[in-house]
Amino acid sequence: MDVHGRELRYFVTVAEELHFTRAAERLFVSQPALSKQIRMLERTLGVSLFERDRRGVALTRAGAALLPYAQRVLAEWQTGWKAVEAVRAAQRAGLVVGMSSSPGRDGLLPAIRSRVTAEHPEAVLKIRQFSWDDSTAGLADGTSDVAFVWLPLPEPERYRWTVVAQEPRHVALPETHRLARYVTVDFADLLDEPFLALPKSAGPLRDYWLATDARAGREPVIGAEVSSSEETYEALVGGQGVCLLADGNAPLLMRGGVVTRPVPGLSPSRLAVARRADDDRQLVHAYMRAANGAAGD
Incomplete structure (x- = not known):
């Protein structure tokens, strides 16, 4: 049995108003159109839902039985519609x-x-x-x-x-650095170098780019703290230290005066x-x- 939401909405409105003209005004439809929809619903259900006489409109026993369920269906549909609208709004945002x-x-x-x-x-x-x-x-x-x-x-x-990417770690050095002439650089040769560090607020990522796990307990020497690639580049060419970076980020710093070299043995960046x-x-x-x-x- 197929009953449309519009038919249930029309039925509930008439049941609440007990007046076809007022219900039609509330629904912004004509009174004949409303009456037609109610008759269609009654034919579908095989029962009369309203008693109509000169004194007015009243629910039949069948109409009174249907009303709370119809109201519940419409309320659930309204809740579902609002949930869909919330998703749509989130997607639009x-x-x-x-x-x-x-x-x-x-x-x-x-x-x-x-x-x-x-x-x-x-x-x-x-x-x-x-x-x-x-x-x-x-x-x-x-x-x-x-x-x-x-x-x-x-x-x-x-x-x-x-x-989404896993890359070896490199070291960025001023091109005048003593290690810049090598094809690769051992991390052991970097232990005493001043390092450019992320701010302490970066948490474990600061330690990762300082490679503290590869220092055997030796504290890193911090030459400067940096918060962007621009600051890093300026600190490198200014001789304030060296830094580790992912292979794919090397182009961010190689703008003249800086070179990068692979550091084998360190875990890859992710x-x-x-x-x-x-x-x-x-x-x-x-x-x-x-x-x-x-x-x-």
Whole structure:
């Protein structure tokens, strides 16, 4: 038996008003059109829902029995419609994609974007740059919805991620540095060098780029703290220290006066796309799927 939501809405309105003219005005339809819809519903159900006489309109026993269920169906539909509208609004608002520097990596960002918009053409993706002070690129305080981040993350239980690039670590040096003439540089030869460090607020990522796990307990010498690729470049050419970086980020610093060399033996760096663990929005999951797919291409 097929009953349309419009027929139930018309029935409930007449039942609440007990007056066809007032119900028609409330529904913004003509009274004859309303009467026709009620008759169609009665034919579908095989019972009369209203008694009509000179004194007015009253519910029949069948109408009174149907009314609470019809009201419940309409209320549930309204709740469902609001839930769908909330999803649509979230999709229209789009996602803020956080990053501390461009992901690069053979068009990774546009590849992910094209996959997301193919699945959700209405989605708006907004890129937001963050300082290296925040190693979560806005995820921690909610100013980004998904983010390109370097692992490890602070409080990893708060996040879910997919690795999109895994690259060897290099060292960036002033081109006049004593080690710049070598094809590769042993980390042992860097132990006494002053290092450029991320801010302490970067948490475990600061230790990772200082390679503290490869120092056998020796404390690193900090030449300066840096919060961006521009600051890093200026500190390098100014002779304030050296720094480790991912192979794919070498072009950010090689602008004259700086060289990079592989450092064998160090664990590879991992670039990931991450989300908050408790964020189950459809568009967030679509971005994560797209990142995983693009990384596998």
